[in-house]
Amino acid sequence: MICLKNHEFSPKATFECGQCFRWTADDKGYVGIAGGRACRIRDGRLECPEEDNAFWRSYFCLDMDYSAMKAFLLEQDPTLEPCLDYGQGLRILRQDLWETVISFILSANNNIPRIKKMIEGLCKKFGEPIAFEDKILYSFPSTQCIAGLKCSDLAALKLGYRDRYVMDAAVFMASHADSIAWQQLSAEEARQTLMQIKGVGRKVADCILLFALGCYDVFPQDVWIRRIMGQVYQTPERSTQEFAQQKYGYYRGFAQQYLFYYYRNHAGKIQG
DNA sequence: GGCCAGGACCGTG
DNA sequence: CACGGTCATGGC
Numbered sequence: 001m002i003c004l005k006n007h008e009f010s011p012k013a014t015f016e017c018g019q020c021f022r023w024t025a026d027d028k029g030y031v032g033i034a035g036g037r038a039c040r041i042r043d044g045r046l047e048c049p050e051e052d053n054a055f056w057r058s059y060f061c062l063d064m065d066y067s068a069m070k071a072f073l074l075e076q077d078p079t080l081e082p083c084l085d086y087g088q089g090l091r092i093l094r095q096d097l098w099e100t101v102i103s104f105i106l107s108a109n110n111n112i113p114r115i116k117k118m119i120e121g122l123c124k125k126f127g128e129p130i131a132f133e134d135k136i137l138y139s140f141p142s143t144q145c146i147a148g149l150k151c152s153d154l155a156a157l158k159l160g161y162r163d164r165y166v167m168d169a170a171v172f173m174a175s176h177a178d179s180i181a182w183q184q185l186s187a188e189e190a191r192q193t194l195m196q197i198k199g200v201g202r203k204v205a206d207c208i209l210l211f212a213l214g215c216y217d218v219f220p221q222d223v224w225i226r227r228i229m230g231q232v233y234q235t236p237e238r239s240t241q242e243f244a245q246q247k248y249g250y251y252r253g254f255a256q257q258y259l260f261y262y263y264r265n266h267a268g269k270i271q272g
Numbered sequence: 273g274g275c276c277a278g279g280a281c282c283g284t285g
Numbered sequence: 286c287a288c289g290g291t292c293a294t295g296g297c
Contacts, residue, residue, distance in 0.1 A: 108278085109276090111276080165280085221278095224278065
C-alpha cells in the first residue's frame, strides 16, 4: 500500500490523458496492470502487494517534484496556467518500453477506445493471467512471445495493417532491446533507434520517449497539437518543434501533455 | 456512404 | 525535402 495524498496525483487526469491504455475506472476507483503487476487506486491510496511498492513508485515517478516543474513552465509561459490547473494531478508515467512501443504503434490513425480494445485483445490472447480481487487480469505479452508468432496469428485481433508493424517491433525489440542502454542514449539517438522499427515514425517515437523513457524534453506532435499550436499561438506547422523548445524549455513534454489534455477535453476553442 | 481516429509508408515532383 | 495517396477497422 502506498499513500498518494502527499503527492500531486489525479487518477482521472493521469489515466485518461492519452498516455496509457490499461487502466479502467469502476465504482471503487481505478484498476490497472503494468509490469506483470496489478493494483487498485482508491481514496488516495495505491493498494498492492508490499513487494510491489518500489515498482509502482517508479511507475508513477513519485520522487519527481511537480511543483518545481510547474513553476518552471509557468515562468516560461504564464498562459499555460489554465492548462496546468485543469490537468492538476496529471502525472507522466514511466511505462514499460516494449508495451509502450506496441501501444503507440497501434495508436496510428486510430482512436483511443479501439486502441484499448486492441491491446486488451493482445493481452487476453497472449498474456499471462493474474488474479486480482475478484477477477482475472492479463499481463502484457512478452517480446519473445510475440516475436515467435506469425503475422496471421494476430488476425483475430483485427489490428488492421498494423499487425506487421507489431511483428517487426517484436523481432526488433527481442533481438536488440536488451543490448541497448536506452538511458545512456540522448533523446535524438533513442528516437533514431526506435524509428528503425516499421510503424514507428517521429510522433510515435516521441510518445515512447516521453511515456516510457522519461525524456521530458520531447514534444510529440499529433493532429491535436497541430491544431492547438496553430490556433492558440499561430505557430506555423514547420517550426512547431523549434517554437516549443524555445517557449517551454526542457519540460516541453509536460507542456505538450497538459495542452493536449486541456484542449481535447475542455470544451471550446479548438474545433476537432 | 463518407469522414475521422494521439500516423506511417511509399512513390513522385 | 515536401506532398499526396494509401493503408484496415470501426464508430458515428
